[in-house]
Amino acid sequence: MTKWLEAAAWQLADPATEDAAGLAARVEELTALLAAAQEDSGYLNSWFQVVKTGQRFADLRWGHELYCAGHLIQAAVAHHRSTGARSLLDIAVRFADHIDATFGPGKPIDGICGHAEIETALVELYRETGERRYPDLAGYFIDRGYGLLNVGDRHGIKPGPTYCQDRVPLREAQHVEGHAVRQLYLLAGATDVATETHEAELPGRGTAVTAPTTISTTTQQVSGGSISVSVPNMNAGAAYQLTITPAGAAADYQHRYEAENASVFRGQSLSSSTASNGGYVGRIDNSGDARTDSYVDFIVNVPTARAYQMTIGYANGTGAAATQGLAYNGGAWSTVNYPPTAGWGTFGATVSQTVSLNAGYNVIRLAKGAPYFAGGTGYAELDHIQLD
Incomplete structure (x- = not known):
């Protein structure tokens, strides 16, 4: 029933829905039944x-x-976002509070569900309510999930510890395995938690293995400004990183990261002939509400822990100065100031900030609005960041 309620709630957000009043009444009827049963x-x-x-x-x-x-x-989240009504959301909050009081260190139950889903739902509830306990509980479920569920042949089957992703801790997993739906829900929850905690490691982005496997260290000749690199037996489901080192020089690192290739939340990837790679992120407009805040997360990889100069390519067509928030690796917020430029979608202007990054992967967030950030002023579009 709750799956139907979610679908119906999203349908209510469509102004072209036929008999929207009848559908809304049916949703409220079922919500009243749930309230009475709770x-x-x-x-x-x-x-x-x-x-x-x-x-x-x-x-x-x-x-x-x-x-x-x-x-x-x-x-409940879908219903509240679509209609603004709290009837179903209040039921969900009471149940989530009960779960939070029941599960976790020092609480009655130290355990996880055999079928992931609660993790991503708790993060969505946090985005809707701002209650920090919910993503914290989701993080507990994700990190606690190891060695708790392999209980033998109940129900006449012996799936083994891989079935519920219970063989190794998620942070150590190098392969997807077991029940496909459970795996996808678990990874969705991990990604949601990582998004809110700015943690690059958790969803395995960039760190699915302890160290990369060297495929080739051959010397290539530059022809027409490019080189061709052969990757034998390429696995379409794997990630590859190409490190180009000029002959006789120390290994370099990626300096520039395009905004349109970053993780964009409530913004829009657009195109412009003046953008550094032909694309940029605009309409980073929302602040003041964790449910609709607009921000862009860059996952960067640097060779050493030190202070880097981060240059931001941007456009600001407001005619006045604009600001965004800057935070990295879950740290404190600072403010980026963007003087006005020639117009929207017209790039070439840059501003610089100093960021102190860890060796390896880091998450850099530029935000008009985000949890724990009060909100920027005016508007700015993002072309790229560059680390030097």
Whole structure:
């Protein structure tokens, strides 16, 4: 039912929906049933309230209680975003608070659900409410998921520890494995948590293996300003990094990162002949609400821990100075000032900031608005950043 509620809630956001009033009434009818069934503690799962009484959270591998709670939360978030109504959201918040009081270090249950979903739902609930306990709980579920669920042949099958991604901690996993839907929900949750914590390692972006495997160290000749590199037996599902070292020189690193290739949240990738790679990110317009804040996350890789000069290519067609927030690796916010330029989508202007980065992967966020950042002024478009 909660999956249907989520679909119906998103449909209500479409002004062309036929019989929107009837659909909204049906959603409210089902919401009232859920409210009536919810216990004072916040717990809500009719199967364990009526059929399997006294067994709640006793079968975490197969019970799907947290999985179902996650879909309830997702439906509530969709309903609130589409309509502004809190009727379903209040139910989800009470259930999430019950889960938060039940699971975690020093709490009644130290465990995880056999079917991931609650993790990404908790982060979405945080984006809707601003309650920091929810992504913290999601992070606990992701990092706690190891060695808890391999309980043998219940229900007549012996899937083994890979089935629920329970063989190794997620941070050490080098391959996707086990139940495909569980794996995808888990990775979605990890990515959501990493997005909010600015942590590059968690979703495996850039760090899926402990160290890269060297494929070739051959010397190539430059022809027409380019070189061709052969990668034997290329795996379409793997990531490859090409390091080009001028003969007789020390290894260099990537200096420039294009905004349109970064992770864009509530902005838009656009094109311009004056942008450094033909593309840029504009309409970074929203602030003041964690549900709709606009920001761009750059994941960068540097060889040594030190202070780098970060040059930002931008455009500001407002005719007045604009500002954005800058934070990296979850640190404190600072302000970037953008003087006015010739116009929107017209690039060439730059500003510089000093950033102190760790060796390896770092997350740099430029934001009009973001959690824990009050919000920038005016508007600016982003072309690229460059680290020197």
